[in-house]
Amino acid sequence: MKIFDFYIISVNLVKKLRVHGGTIKSMAITEIRSRYVDTIGGLIWALIHPLLVILVYWFVFSVGFKITPPGGVPFILVFLSGFIPWIIFNETLMGNTNVLQTHSHLVTKTVFPTEILPVIRLLVSMVTHFVMLFFLLIIMFVLDVSFSIYNFQFIYYLFALTVLILGLSWLCSSVNLFFRDTAQILQALLPLWFWLTPIVWFRDMIPDKYQWILDLNPLVYIVEGYKKSFIYHSPFWEDLPSAANFWAVGILAFVIGGLVFRKLKPEFAEVL
Numbered sequence: 001m002k003i004f005d006f007y008i009i010s011v012n013l014v015k016k017l018r019v020h021g022g023t024i025k026s027m028a029i030t031e032i033r034s035r036y037v038d039t040i041g042g043l044i045w046a047l048i049h050p051l052l053v054i055l056v057y058w059f060v061f062s063v064g065f066k067i068t069p070p071g072g073v074p075f076i077l078v079f080l081s082g083f084i085p086w087i088i089f090n091e092t093l094m095g096n097t098n099v100l101q102t103h104s105h106l107v108t109k110t111v112f113p114t115e116i117l118p119v120i121r122l123l124v125s126m127v128t129h130f131v132m133l134f135f136l137l138i139i140m141f142v143l144d145v146s147f148s149i150y151n152f153q154f155i156y157y158l159f160a161l162t163v164l165i166l167g168l169s170w171l172c173s174s175v176n177l178f179f180r181d182t183a184q185i186l187q188a189l190l191p192l193w194f195w196l197t198p199i200v201w202f203r204d205m206i207p208d209k210y211q212w213i214l215d216l217n218p219l220v221y222i223v224e225g226y227k228k229s230f231i232y233h234s235p236f237w238e239d240l241p242s243a244a245n246f247w248a249v250g251i252l253a254f255v256i257g258g259l260v261f262r263k264l265k266p267e268f269a270e271v272l
Contacts, residue, residue, distance in 0.1 A: 009258035028123040082199035082223040084132045092125040096169035097183045108269045118169035150233040157225035167254035170261035221246035
């Protein structure tokens with residue numbers, strides 16, 4: 001049933017993206033302009049805040065605690081490879097939790113496909129994502145880290161992350177209209193989620209008998225996947241059990257989020 005629901009929700013989403021592609025593009029560009037282009041620094045602001053966070057973590061864990069990742073890889077590369085997917089996940093999910101209230105003037109229009117609003121926020125967050133990826137490639141070049149065909153694997157992991165983000169975004173945005181504490185709860189949970197994901201620490205630190213616990217966190221698969229793509233150059237099909245665990249959670253989140261959003265959608269206008 002869940003696979004069938006996943007297919008139906010996916011097909012409906014693709015149809016809406018095709019029909020309303022122009023609207024999505026226009027709204028995404030407008031939000032990007034309002035966020036970056038109209039400022040003096042422009043797109044530089046998309047990099048400054050994450051860069052400052054990276055420098056802080058690098059100084060504390062690499063210079064202060066002198067942590068050395070497995071294989072002697074520079075800490076900055078391992079951290080950045082995991083931090084980049086986290087940034088788009090955190091930024092998009094937090095923004096999408098309030099997306100229906102932010103665009104209430106559109107939600108109250110019965111002809112507007114509100115399902116695409118989380119997609120717009122995701123596209124805007126992609127700007128920061130690709131700026132950060134460019135920064136990662138520069139660091140790899142400076143540190144003389146070899147490039148590989150496996151670098152392009154990040155596209156697969158980004159797609160997988162997109163499925164998870166959209167499902168959670170639909171769920172959180174729709175529930176938040178009826179239970180306004182959802183955004184506050186999520187804001188409290190995300191920092192905990194960050195520390196439960198091997199971004200500033202490494203999976204090898206966990207004893208083998210507890211490794212299965214990490215598989216319950218879908219972001220572990222994504223973070224480790226980015227590291228495999230840019231640092232360790234290992235194929236994504238190498239660990240099929242972890243892939244199966246992620247897609248089970250990712251599809252479940254996508255289906256539940258889509259069904260809950262569709263169920264509550266008729267009540268959106270009344271609540272707003």
